[in-house]
Amino acid sequence: MTESGNAKKREEVLKKYLANLSKNIAKLEEMWGHLRHVQWNQQVLSSLKLLTHKLLGGALALHLHKIAYDLKSLDYNLAQIDDDSGAPNFQDNDLIEQCILALKATSNDLANHKPEKVIDNSSIEVSNLDKQEKLLYIVDDDQVIRDLLAGELEACGYQVNLFENLQSLYDSLNQETPSLVILDIVFPEEGALAGVDALKHLRSQMGLKIPVIFISARSDMVARLRCLRAGGNAFFGKPVEIKPLVEKIEELTPDDQTRHRALIIDDDEISLELHADQLQSANFKVRKVNNPLNAMKEINQFQPDVLLLDMKMPMCNGLELADVLRQDNHFTELPIIFITGDNSEETRQQAEAVENSQFLTKPVERSELLDASLTAARQYAVVKHKQTRQKPSSKQSPIKKRQQFIENLDRVINGRSSELEQYHLYYLVLDNINNVKQHVGLRNLDEINSKLFKVILPQLSPQDSVTSVTDGALLLLIKGEFDHSWDLANQLINELDHIAYTQGEESLKTSASIGMFSLNTPIANSIDSIAYAEAAVNQAKNAGGNKVVAVLNAHNKTIDESAQMVLSEKLESAIRDKAYILNFQTIATSENSDFQAFEVLVRLKDDMGRQISPIKFFETARNLDAIVEMDRWIYSATTQAMQSDKTGLMSAKMFLKVSTETLSYNLLPTIVNGLIQESRILGERRLIFMLDQSSIENHLEQSTRFAEAIHHINCDIALENYDYHQSFDIIEALKPGYIKLNASLINEAMKSAHTQVDLKSFIGYCKNRGISIIAAQIEEESTLDICKTLGIKLFEGFFIQKPTASLQQAYEANRLWSESN
Known part of the structure; x- marks a missing residue:
């Protein structure tokens, strides 16, 4: 679509929106009047919220700022009424009637004067687009927003498919895979945050790996956090500015100049060529090595994002090569995907014992290979990005003796009033520590803490510290704001869920729980703060374990709902x-x-x-x-x-x-x-x-x-x-x-x-x-x-x-x- 064609389309959409505005406001007024003066009805309330949300989305997209302001106020006040409760005290809801009256007045002003100018921001320069158009999905129940956003993105050279509900998205994803999905959060007929729940389903049940960008008229921290934790890659508030959106799309769907690098090491020429072709078809830049003795030279020169490694090779097998690689500090985080025809349990355990590794059995399905390689490469890209942003720090270990840790903790507590930094205390325990002790035996108790530290230390920053409390229990002092500390705690829980303790040929998997206490609340000393964190972790274990419970203050008010956490932080x-x-x-x-x-x-x-x-x-x-x-x-x-x-x-x-x-x-x-x-x-x-x-x-x-x-x-x-x-x-x-x-x-x-x-x-x-x-x-x-x-x-x-x-x-x-x- 040309720029002039896109502008014309926007003008047509604007005229249609304004032509129907007075009718829609009359519907809002009629529905609220019915609820207030005739009969309270949950279905009517839901319809009122749905129409308000749709009108707000259109006003934002069309840059009708005065209308959007009135609709935002109405949308907010309606959101305060619980769908599942009975009729509210209408004396407390005069604001809703005032919002509708203000909306009518603004609409009349628009009808009597020239409408606000529609900003056409589709005329932008977009560089480094693939010669082949990228396929984007836009999922939004508001036709105005779908059409406008599609026109702007098509003008930038993208191929766009539109969906008005989540079921149609599911059906299409079973047939093809787009480069990226742009997804609304709110689908009122399916739930207040139905888009967030949909992505959770797509990630966990359908194995969706492609990037997802959320868009919404909601811009509160609760919504943003829910999107992040569901697996969203970015968030844009409505109205969506096209230039930063395109920049984010390009960042999340890299072209040839920034595509991921895969190095394949295999002495079998057929497997080497097959896997190389499959990765190249998915836009990977691939280098092939059939002699493992040349591997380190090629790795240093090529700097891969993922290493595909055969386990059974002459002169040097895959496990030996992985050990040599991990001895180099530059490649301790490089993801390794072991590929072998040996599917014995012993071989699998040997492979999984290598840090940052996965295990695939030949013959490997193309989808399985691509999913594993793409996920590993993207995670490694995030690790490298964090490493480039970190300032050089001393080599001091975050592991402290218990007395030294307590002294650090007291120093933070006593100095909290004069510091802007935020700190959180974790009490981490293995959920089934007694079973682990029985399994590994008294002589091998050191293995418990050794494995804990092996998983935890790579996740800590130079400002963090950790000490051992007893077998399978650690205290961690984490520097950072609440969102960072909460996400890190959940990340540690997930990492610890994948380790196993071995004794002979038997292996026992375990899980962990974390009690998290904010040190930004008034606490007398380190002993009290540890007690609160311990109480929280006990609550987590009593609730089934493998979870994080946060204590917000010194009155034992615990919380595990993100919305309330965000509210407290705000x-x-x-x-x-x-x-x-x-x-x-x-x-x-x-x-x-x-x-x-x-x-x-x-x-x-x-x-x-x-x-x-x-x-x-x-x-x-x-x-x-x-x-x-x-x-x-x-x-x-x-x-x-x-x-x-x-x-x-x-x-x-x-x-x-x-x-x-x-x-x-x-x-x-x-x-x-x-x-x-x-x-x-x-x-x-x-x-x-x-x-x-x-x-x-x-x-x-x-x-x-x-x-x-x-x-x-x-x-x-x-x-x-x-x-x-x-x-x-x-x-x-x-x-x-x-x-x-x-x-x-x-x-x-x-x-x-x-x-x-x-x-x-x-x-x-x-x-x-x-x-x-x-x-x-x-x-x-x-x-x-x-x-x-x-x-x-x-x-x-x-x-x-x-x-x-x-x-x-x-x-x-x-x-x-x-x-x-």
Whole structure:
């Protein structure tokens, strides 16, 4: 297809998309209206999600940025509704209706104005394409994306076949093998991550070896990791930019100039020629050697990516040649494929004892030879790439004596607050160590650790270290981020699953488990961290073994689901970056329209700009020892907001939470006073610090000192979650200006005359001492009316006003509520 033809096709697709857009939005609105007002139906919900996803994919592909933004918001909010659960609380899903309304408005704007310009990025230079066109498969349920991507790739010289569902892909792969597959992640009718599951099936059940590139409107870390672990070779977010896509295709489907090199050594001329022809037909560059005594010279000159070696040759057999080769440090990783007509078990065991080797029996099927050779060559290419990127390091062995290992571990733990590097501790054990000990005998116990180290050491970086705990158990200290450490642990598990312990003619295979503990959480010492890792590995063994279990924090919260792991890592990163944002919630009154007060709330922004509530990140922040720093950030940001406010809030009061950790920070009042002086906030007692009753009871002496210091700098104290049935000793000690009572407590009190008397008595007590009562968490008008009859003057809750990041909006909501009440 020519460039002009491709551009014309894009214009046609754009017109068709825009012509149907208003109808499709009407369908979205109709389906949501049915779900909300008529009947909740899982099938309708699935159809709504499917249509939204398809529209989003088309908008991204056509670069309709405003439409795509609205659809992305809708897609995200719909994803929060579980397909298998019942009808949600529709008050929590107003955002979906808002998204659809915004989408309608954007669509109307497009209808009344010129559409956004479609970017045609197909006109690019592509070099080093094979003279014969490469066959690409595109699998996507969205016809818009399929057609556009096909047009762009055909313009670059590729042959393209299109598939709208996974079954048609399976059927075609049984007939032919493409050079590469471009696969969408989401097929809503088949599952949220059906593309990922399909690749797992293709790799494990159908033996698919060719490269696969994932494309998706989803770009979150969870999706990317799932793609990687399923065997994906690359990931592109929609809209797909054609130039980097073509570059990646060329990288994954190398041409003649970068094709793999295979060296075949066999004294049998017929086998030598046959295997050479088969590999050359698959684009290998091949060199043939029929005299094993010339092998080392040819290997050094040719630098192969894979070595095919006959085992039975005169003068020098294949096993002897492999031993000589492995003595050269340059070829310890070179993959060897032994080929022989001897299929005895003894010969197989001898071959498999050689590192990085495979065993094939003559006559070898062409597909078997190509699969083994291509897989080995690609893996070796990755190894060579890593070696070229590694900086020269000392020859110091990563194997440490136990005391030296513990000292290194303590050094990492004690220095974690000043280092950006991340470390993880592995506790690795053989699952059936007792059987192995019985099998090899007491005199041969050294073989256990020897084989473990033989497998593990090549996988470690110079910064990693390992020590033996007991027979068949090791401790490893791994430097790297979570994803790297998690993948390495699983790689070690897979490698250890292929080793065997021999005694005489008998061989016993085993498996291993790993308990993984992140050292980026607050831990007292090395003994505690080892205990957590050991608990995790015991959990892995109890679950059947041959797996990795990761401990995310020091509260024994274990995890083996990648999505939750990624979430924890992302939260930790955002907390370290202090990606916080303030929200303000009105504390309203119907008595005095000049009264302005707001509770200051904190949210955490994730990598997509969404706000995360404290209930989802507070525990992580606590594990990172980040609570005090977070509170200091809140107090500083609040005073800055008060200083820069232009709405005339010269008397607005800000209610600030005080955590247990911050309560113990003796310098806090001094810091607050400094912030007040620096920001030049006018007026007294405008900062009110809220203490939770349970925290006060556990730290009464600290709370009393803190309250005295806060009063001394002309700020005030509020008590939260206060139980008015308790003694008034806390009130007398802290002398608060405010007490917050939860509305649920007030509603409960109104159920009997006796509790009503107690509540009214408490309110009178507070009034006589100049303490204002705040009725918090008011969700409905009836509760508000009860509070008014009790003489309560201050109110807070979603019924009054939802939190907002804009102080101006909070002030306006406060003013309007006061005037209307």
